[in-house]
Amino acid sequence: MNANETEALLCTGGCGLYGTRKNNNLCSLFYKKSVLQHSPAFRLEPETERSQFCSPTSSPVPVKEEPVGKRRCDVCKRKVGVLGFKCRCGHMFCGSHRYPEEHSCPFDYKQSGRLALATQLPLNRADKLQRF
Structure with missing residues (x-):
């Protein structure tokens, strides 16, 4: 691969994720949608579902990394x-x-152990004895 192919470019779909030149400057989600729209034989999911991470109407949200x-x-x-x-x-x-x-x-380790035993062991009760 060349350095140009792996260069990080913002997605042209406007989602804020990064795309590649190999995918026409689209992120993987938009590239998948464009391929599915152009060829109906490869349709895997209905069009009514929208991805919450990559939609053209959403504004780019910066990802905050926790230290x-x-x-x-x-x-x-x-x-x-x-x-x-x-x-x-x-x-x-x-x-x-x-x-x-x-x-x-x-x-509470005692209560935790009691709950674990209650779920693992079946409840066994004998029938009442009938007196003559």
């Missing part, structure tokens, strides 16, 4: 890197604070 923060223990603020432990309460902890007793975990 990647360093992963730290919620108790001691130590960097945990890839060895951090994610608790069921949704927080990240180091090796010494990973246990629920060490970080005062608000998650």
Whole structure:
């Protein structure tokens, strides 16, 4: 491929995404629609459906990227890197604070276990005995 073919150009459909020269300066969504409109034999989806990401009437919306923060223990603020432990309460902890007793975990493990057993085990009840 040449450098011109992989050059990033804004889509001529006005959606704000990037297109390529290979796709007539269209993004992949608009290119797919144009191919489907020109040849009815390749029609895969009805025309009534509209893509929420790429419509000609929508104004281009800039994509906000969240900054990647360093992963730290919620108790001691130590960097945990890839060895951090994610608790069921949704927080990240180091090796010494990973246990629920060490970080005062608000998650109810007993209730969670009871619900898991209730869904996994069938309810077995014997019929009542008839007395003579």
